[in-house]
Amino acid sequence: MxxxxxxxxxxxxxxxxxxxxxxxxxxxxxxxxxxxxxxxxxxxxxxxxxxxxxxxxxxxxxxxxxxxxxxxxxxxxxxxxxxxxxxxxxxxxxxxxxxxxxxxxxxxxxxxxxxxxxxxxxxxxxxxxxxxxxxxINPIVYRADLMDEEPDWSVFFEGDKYNGKLAMRDYALEGIMIAAMYLGIPESEMFDLDDAQLAEVKKVLMIQKSKLRTYWNSIGDLTNLFATGEVVCAFSWVPPYYDLRAKGIDMGMAKPKEGVIxxxxxxxxxxxxxxxxxxxxxxxxxxxxxxxxxxxxxxxxxxxxxxxxxxxxxxxxxxxxxxxSDLSIMDSFVWKKNPPRYNEWVALWNEVKAS
Amino acid sequence: MRGLPGQIGTWLAMPVVAALVALCLAPLLILLAYSFFQVDFVAISRDPTFANYVKIAGSETYRGLIARAFGSALLVVAITAVIGYPVAWFIAKRVTGAKSTLLTLLLVPLYSGDLVRIFAWRVLLGAEGAINRTLMWLGLTTEPLAGLLFSPLATHIALTYNYLPFMVIGLWLAFESLDDAWLEAAADLGAPAADRFRRVTLPLTSPGLIAGGLMVFVMVAGDYLTPQLLGGASGITIISAVNDLFGTAFDWPLGSAIAWTMLAILMLCFGAGALAIRRTALVSEGV
Amino acid sequence: MTTPDLRAETDGSGRAQRPLLEAKGLYKSYGEVDAVSGVDFALDGNSYVTLLGPSGCGKTSILRMIGGFEEITSGALTLDGARLDEIPAARRPINTVFQSYALFPHLSVLDNVAFGLSYRGIPRSRIRPTALEALKTVRMEAMADRRPRQLSGGQQQRVALARAIVNEPRLLLLDEPLSALDRRMRKDMQIELKDLQRRLGMTFLHVTHDQEEAFALSDRIIVMRNGRIEQQGRPDHIYARPNTAYVADFIGGAVCVPGEVVDRQAVDVILDTALGRFQIPGAPPLTAGMAAVLCLRPENLSLASDGLPARVTHCVYRGSDWIVECESAGQLLQATALDTPPPPGSDVKLSFDPARAWAAAAEQGVSA
Missing domain, CATH: 3.40.190.10 (Periplasmic binding protein-like II)
Structure with missing residues (x-):
């Protein structure tokens, strides 16, 4: 194949x-x-x-x-x-x-x-x-009916409440950006992470992995997982939010204060x-x-x-x-950028997934 | 001496052979060449080097993923063999009229496409799925068993289901050419049922087992969709890693090197399988 | 026809001891089809018995029931007086030489022969010598390391034989063992089989459709037809005294002239045929009014100065004598002549010794 x-x-x-x-x-x-x-x-x-x-x-x-x-x-x-x-x-x-x-x-x-x-x-x-x-933007989308409060990036790294009910996109660039934002690494350094920062990122991504139900690869699939309740919260794209609201599911969309992708x-x-x-x-x-x-x-x-x-x-x-409607939201955007050491990012991402 | 008809056959076969070489072999050879290159951002340096292979050998991740791919493949081969034996035996030896119907039925899942089958398993194994609902309705569990779906268990169940037909077909062909007289002879000579299987059925159907096993082995080793969609957070495969390298990472050389490492191991398995088949009595030629 | 042939029983060598194997009312049906419709027979120790009949007559089913490969539908099989039905094939002291030989293709000749020995409590160290010994018995020891594929049909046959007899079975079953061999090889193997049986003192039950083979080998022949025993007894007895036109025809050689029994006198019957009225010995069941045939064998019919008027139609030279085909009263007859017979078209007279002629029961559907 x-x-x-x-x-x-x-x-x-x-x-x-x-x-x-x-x-x-x-x-x-x-x-x-x-x-x-x-x-x-x-x-x-x-x-x-x-x-x-x-x-x-x-x-x-x-x-x-x-x-x-x-x-x-x-x-x-x-x-x-x-x-x-x-x-x-x-x-x-x-x-x-x-x-x-x-x-x-x-x-x-x-x-x-x-x-x-x-x-x-x-x-x-x-x-x-x-x-x-x-x-x-790629926000956090969640089942508002199954979660008590609006989540931010920390939901993927802390606490046990939603263990096994989270999903993360299977994409090294965004996955590592989110970890960096969670760790408080500023945007100016985010795409030029040094070895120590990468090691830190890897550590928290390992924790993240243990909390995930799965990594998702297609937005249709993720929509499905939300609908069946397999996943209650995910780093997502926007469409599941509207698609599932249209079907009567109480969905929420969070734009984390640490930065929105x-x-x-x-x-x-x-x-x-x-x-x-x-x-x-x-x-x-x-x-x-x-x-x-x-x-x-x-x-x-x-x-x-x-x-x-x-x-x-x-x-x-x-x-x-x-x-x-409120153009100031663009100020908190973190635009995706191609990191110079992207091959190493991909390798790291695979290491985490393979562990 | 080869007659004219033989020559015509050769000429007729030539375009097909040429097309096969061009379409199958050439891309693989291009990949092989790439595996000795290096990449720097988007520039590919064509100075031959073994660096990619050294990287694979030195990377716990890639070594582990390759080992996991073949480990999974072996496990599924073993499971399909255990299930496939009685099924193949039944179809070959106990079914007379409905044989072709049964074989067709066996293949039906294959017509439905990978994704349809994978999502069918989601429906069965999910937290809200048929199995969990049944278990909870029966009162056997109070909470849905989360480990049913998005786990290596789910992956291997689906892989077994996906590739069982290939094992069954291989074994079925072997059973069709297994003369009942051999089993009767073994019984006649005093062998109890277990010994008849071990000493007669197993060796005489081994070509089918090896052929079916190789097919399953290759297909499981190359399947990344099933683990990705059912395996959950640990659903990564060496194939999806190669996919990443060719895609987002634009590291075609390393991707090629991994692909060729896999290919080389698979070819070794094929060689060993072919040798094993040749050594069994069914196809050996007299001296 | 299922009536036991009392004469055949008494023809035997006097069965004082218990038979080795006994079949009583043996019955086998596959769904609607009856393969074996209730047969009774017994096999003595140290004897060579043939089940003879055309394909589909049930002889192979009988063999397979004895071997344990088919269940008995009803009736009983006993070996040494003990019931056999409940014992699985693997535990019966019986071995089989299969029609296809069924040698294991993945094992060497020696391993084939040794296959059964591990189940007979023979010490490991004795297995190889014992198997080699058996191969020696069939003169195949030189081929011990070959694979079956590398052997000729006759060689495979001998290995199959060795593989069976090495287990010293009480009874050896042979299912059309010679049918795959060419004529020359078949003759040689017949002699070897008979010789082997005598040397081993084992009982061989041999299934065949070839009456020549049956005569060459057997102490006793069981003629089968449509799932029933048509006649059983010593070969010479069956040859000379066929109960029915079917047996006479199947055994071969005899010309059967249809007629009717007009009277029965002790062993003789008075038979009316197109050739005339004869007083000849006849099969026991025959009584007045029954349809019967006059069995005339070439060696009993000769050209004479007086007798049945006939016309020569064809002559075949056989070396030692001639077979003269004649027509008499619309019947084709065969006679022997030591001297050159008159050419076809000549008028001759044929005579036979009524004491050596035989009347057998006639049957529908059997051409005389």
Missing amino acids: YRRDLLRTALAGAALGALGPASRAYAATDILWMTWENLAKDDYLAPFFAANDVALTKTFIGTDDEQFAKLRAGGASSVDLITPGLDKVEFYTASDLLQPIDFDKVPNAALLYDTFKKTPLGKVDGETYGIPFYWG GWCDTIAVPKGVEGERLDATFKLVDYLLGPDYGKMLAVGGPYAQSTSAARDMLSAEEQEKIFI
Whole structure:
């Protein structure tokens, strides 16, 4: 079974070339966007095509890593727009796969929230390569009917009350970030942990493991575990909170004061895209940061766009849902970043799980 | 002398053989090459080195996970063998009319896909699951048994269930070619039932046991979904670790090296199995 | 037909002591089908007995019930007067030579032969020499280290024999043991089997469909048909005095001319046939009015100056004599001639000695 996965990743690039052009409709300019399925719904994009003589081919990705593997394996020349995570842009720029964003062609970028303007992520030497596109937080989600109080990160490290009823995402980066936040390591050091800090992190992660019911790998699975009561509290994504409330389960969502893990995906243009295709691509980028798309994403996702373009068009409830009613929450965000010693993080994470 | 039809067969087989080599062998060889490279962030250095293999040998985690994979595989082989023997015997020797129906039924779970079976086990073994509800209804326990699900127990139950058919098929084939006269002869010569099994049935069905066992062994060693979704906090496998290395860690060389370590051990097992089958009487050729 | 043949009983060597094995009302059915429909027979010690009959006649079922591989549906089997039914195959002092030999393919010849010895309380150190001794008996000691696959059919046969007799069973069962061998090998093995039985003083019960084999080997033959015993007795007796046309036909050699018994006089019957009316010895059950056949064997029928008028249809030279096929009153007959017979189409006369002719009960469905 593992061979299949490895093959998929290794051969993804080769397959891409064959996939691309054949499926494009005829229009003045064809562009290919590699993205998540829920971001490229036809109705989200309809106003753009109504206004522009551009045809779009969509290639959907399953994981960020898969996208990177495809690009790296030689698919860059045929793709016009990709959707890497903010913390992953570094991989692409280090591999020299991207070209800088031409802000002259993306006027809506002026509406980016400050935190996205200021972030050093996605940038090299002052040039932006991955422009923040949409974002959210990964909170703690819990069964409010089965827990007495709103939990914070310490619930995964202290006390016996919820032993065997907790779940943690099986992801080294976030797992170690949470441990670091629990240990009070400031964000400035969080991604550059030294050996002593890593040892400390490992110690508390071992304690955490003994309290877990399981590590989760898919959000659907976690939703299931909440619903059946196997898990009462987990480091989660937002969807189970809304999905299970809709089913009548009293769910809670906690944004721990020690720091909330924020995530953000960017859009980036591969090197080699030029001429009319490049122009059409930037037009699409501008649309994706604009009000029409932003409103539909906020209502349909519900996800928040990285610009304030659509904010005023949303009701208070809709704003609340995507965490933009009170913008100060962004100050407590800890944005995911790629640690320089990430291989060691992964090794540590595996050590904990294998112990 | 090979006639024309033989040559035609050879020519017809060539594209298939070529495709097999290209699709199976080539990626593995690419992986092998990668296993001697090194990675620095996103740059892969192509200076051949054994560093990855040294790292595996020196890492308690990877050594432990590899040992755990093969330990689990052996355990499941043993359990499926114990269950598979009577089942295979029954199908081969006691069922006449409904044989193909039974064999099909045996395979039905395989058609349902990994995930469906895994979630079916969740339903059975969960805290709110059928088994716990029954136990509590019977008054045998007051609290649900949490250890039923998300534990090595759950993993091994599901693995056994998943791969039992392969063992049964292997053993069934062996039993089909096991002449009843041999067992009658053993009884005739005074051997009690246990001895008939040990001295006749076991050695004469061993090719099926080895073939079925190898299949189960390989599949259990390569299954990461079942432990991941049923094993709970200790559901990590060497395969999911490789997955991490190829994915989030972008350490293809180390991932390749682990994959090849596994592959080499599996090939050794296959070699030993093939040798063992050759040495049993059923396929040995006269001098 | 199930009536015990009293003459056959008295033909035996006088059974003073208790028989080794006795079957009474032995019955075996598989669901609706009766394989063995109540048979009675007895086997003496130190004798060679053949169960003879076509395939499906129940002879193998009898053997398997004795061996312990099939349950008895009803009736009884006793060995040395003790009931056998309750004893599992593994504990019966009986061994079998299987039709397919059933040699263990994963064991050497020696290990095959030694297989049963560990269950007979033989000390470990004696097992190998004892097995080798048995292999010597069948002249296979040179092959001791071979695997069965590497042996010819005849060699496998001998190993199977050694594997059975090494356990010194009270009774040795042989299930069509020679059927897989070629004709030449079969003849040799027949002699060896008979010789072995005599040397060991064991009782052999041998199942076969080959009447020649039965005659060559047996002290006593049990002829089976459709799950019943048709006739049992000494080979020469069965040959000369078949109870029924079926036995006469199955044993072979005899030409059976259909007729009707008109009278019974002591051992003789008066029989009316298409060839005429004859007074000849006849099977005991025959009485006036019964359908019967006149059994004429070639060696009892010769060309003569006077007798039955017949026409030669075919001549076969056999070396020592000729078989002359003739037609008389619509019946095909076979006679022997020491000298060259007249060519086909010639008119001849045939005569026979009525004392050596035989009347057997006729039956439906059996061609004369």
